[in-house]
Amino acid sequence: MEQANNKKVKLGFIGLGQRGAAFGMTDGSIGLMGNVLNNAKDAIITAICDRFPERLEAAAKRIMDNGDPKPLMTTDYKELMNSGVDAIIISTSWDMHVKVALEGMEAGVPVAMEVGGTHNIDECWKLVDCYERTGTPIFFMENCCYNKDEALVTSLARNGVLGEIAFCQGYYCHDLREEIAGGIDTHHYRLAEYTNYNCENYPTHELGPIAKLLHITSGNRFTKLVSMASKSIGLKHYIANNPKYKDRLGDREFKQGDVVTTMIECENGETIFLKLDTTLPRLYERGLTASGTKGFYNQTTQSVIIDDGKLDHEHTAYKDMFFTAKDYDKYLPDDWRNITPEQIKSGHGGMDFIMLKHFIHCIKYKKPMPIDVYDAVTWMSVTALSEQSIANGCVPVECPDFTRGKYKTRKTVDTMDYPIVKD
Numbered sequence: 001m002e003q004a005n006n007k008k009v010k011l012g013f014i015g016l017g018q019r020g021a022a023f024g025m026t027d028g029s030i031g032l033m034g035n036v037l038n039n040a041k042d043a044i045i046t047a048i049c050d051r052f053p054e055r056l057e058a059a060a061k062r063i064m065d066n067g068d069p070k071p072l073m074t075t076d077y078k079e080l081m082n083s084g085v086d087a088i089i090i091s092t093s094w095d096m097h098v099k100v101a102l103e104g105m106e107a108g109v110p111v112a113m114e115v116g117g118t119h120n121i122d123e124c125w126k127l128v129d130c131y132e133r134t135g136t137p138i139f140f141m142e143n144c145c146y147n148k149d150e151a152l153v154t155s156l157a158r159n160g161v162l163g164e165i166a167f168c169q170g171y172y173c174h175d176l177r178e179e180i181a182g183g184i185d186t187h188h189y190r191l192a193e194y195t196n197y198n199c200e201n202y203p204t205h206e207l208g209p210i211a212k213l214l215h216i217t218s219g220n221r222f223t224k225l226v227s228m229a230s231k232s233i234g235l236k237h238y239i240a241n242n243p244k245y246k247d248r249l250g251d252r253e254f255k256q257g258d259v260v261t262t263m264i265e266c267e268n269g270e271t272i273f274l275k276l277d278t279t280l281p282r283l284y285e286r287g288l289t290a291s292g293t294k295g296f297y298n299q300t301t302q303s304v305i306i307d308d309g310k311l312d313h314e315h316t317a318y319k320d321m322f323f324t325a326k327d328y329d330k331y332l333p334d335d336w337r338n339i340t341p342e343q344i345k346s347g348h349g350g351m352d353f354i355m356l357k358h359f360i361h362c363i364k365y366k367k368p369m370p371i372d373v374y375d376a377v378t379w380m381s382v383t384a385l386s387e388q389s390i391a392n393g394c395v396p397v398e399c400p401d402f403t404r405g406k407y408k409t410r411k412t413v414d415t416m417d418y419p420i421v422k423d
C-alpha cells in the first residue's frame with residue numbers, strides 16, 4: 001500500500017521551445033509545461049532553463065499567471081540541477097539529451113528525457129553505466145506508449161487475442177518541411193540534423209510501443225537491423241519554391257534521405273518494419289500494425305481483424321470484416337476509461353497527460369520507471385545503427401544488448417495496467 005503523500009514534486013524544465021513550453025506554437029499546443037500547469041496537481045515547476053532569455057521570460061510568465069511562485073530562471077542547467085528540484089524534464093535539442101541526462105544522474109536528480117535518437121552508440125553505454133553506478137532513475141518520455149491505439153493493441157496482445165505475433169510495423173510520417181526550413185529563424189535543431197546526417201532519425205514514436213508489445217529488453221531483444229534511404233529531394237524542392245527560404249537556404253545540400261525504411265530482427269523471431277517520412281507532402285500517420293496467428297491490428301484503418309474461421313481470404317467482403325476499436329473498449333486500461341475531456345484536450349489527445357501522471361507518480365512513490373534506461377538506449381540506438389547500415393551500402397548491423405544479458409530474466413514493466421479480460 002502506498003502512504004498518502006501530499007507533497008508536490010518539484011520539477012525543473014530544461015529546454016523551453018516548442019515541446020517544453022509551446023514557445024512559438026500557434027496551433028493551440030500547450031507543451032509539457034502547460035500539461036503540468038493544467039493537470040498535474042501533484043507537481044510544481046520551481047526552476048526553468050533555456051539558452052534564450054525570451055523563452056525563459058515567456059515560460060516564467062505562464063507559471064506565475066497560473067498562480068505559482070516565480071521559478072528560478074537560468075541559462076545554466078547545472079544551476080537548475082542544484083536548486084533542490086526533485087526531477088528534471090529535458091526537452092532540448094537531440095544533441096543535448098544524453099549530456100544533460102548524465103549530469104542530472106551524476107547529481108542524483110531523477111531525469112525525464114524527451115524522445116529522439118542518438119548518433120552515438122558510446123552515449124548509450126555511458127547512460128547505462130551511469131545508471132548502474134548511480135542508481136538515479138531515468139524515464140524516457142515516449143508518449144506514444146501511452147496513446148489509446150497503442151494501449152488497445154498492447155492489451156489485445158497481452159490478452160492473447162492476436163495469437164502469437166510474428167510481425168509489427170510502424171511509421172513516423174509527418175510533413176515537417178516548414179519546421180525544418182523554418183529552423184533558420186527559430187533555431188530549431190532539425191535543420192542541422194537534416195543537413196548533416198542520413199538515418200532513421202526519429203524511431204521511437206512507433207518503435208517504443210512495438211518494443212513494449214514484443215517484450216524487448218525483458219525476454220526478447222533486437223538482434224540486427226538494415227536500413228535504406230531514398231534520395232533527398234523534398235526539402236530542396238520546398239525551399240526552392242518558398243520565397244521565405246529560397247535566398248537563405250537555396251544552396252543548402254541535405255544529407256537526409258526523404259524516406260528511410262528500416263527492418264529489425266528480434267531474437268524471438270519477430271520482424272519489425274519502420275518508415276521515416278518527414279520531408280515530402282503527406283498526412284500524419286504512425287501506421288502501427290501487429291500481425292499474429294489469430295488476428296491483425298492496423299492503426300491507419302482503425303481495425304482489428306480476428307480469424308474466427310469465417311474470414312474471406314479473397315477479401316471480397318474486406319470492409320465488412322473490420323471491427324472498429326470501440327468494440328474492444330473492454331481491453332483498454334483504466335487510464336483511458338477514466339480520462340476526462342479536459343485531459344484529452346491537454347496534448348496529443350490525452351497521451352501526454354497520462355505519461356506525465358505516471359512519471360510524477362513514480363517520482364513521488366519511488367517506483368521503477370516503466371520506460372527505463374535499457375528501453376531508452378535500445379530504441380534510441382536505432383538512429384546510429386541505421387546510419388551505419390545506410391553509409392555502408394544498406395548492410396545488416398548487429399544491435400548491441402545494452403542489458404548485458406539481463407533481458408533474459410528482466411520482467412516487463414508495462415506502461416499502463418492492462419486489464420485481464422475474461423470473455
Ligand SMILES: NC(=O)c1ccc[n+]([C@@H]2O[C@H](COP(=O)([O-])OP(=O)(O)OC[C@H]3O[C@@H](n4cnc5c(N)ncnc54)[C@H](O)[C@@H]3O)[C@@H](O)[C@H]2O)c1
Pocket residue numbers: 014015016017018019020049050051052055075077091092093094096114115116141142143187188189348
Ligand atoms: N513526444 C513528443 O510528442 C514530442 C513532440 C515534439 C518534440 N519532442 C521532442 O522534444 C525535444 C525538443 O523539441 P522542440 O521541437 O521543442 O525543439 P525546440 O528547438 O523548439 O526547443 C528546444 C529548446 O532547447 C533549448 N536548449 C538547447 N540546448 C540547451 C542547453 N544546453 N541549455 C538550455 N536550453 C537548451 C533551446 O534553446 C530550445 O529552446 C526534442 O527531443 C523532440 O524530439 C517530442
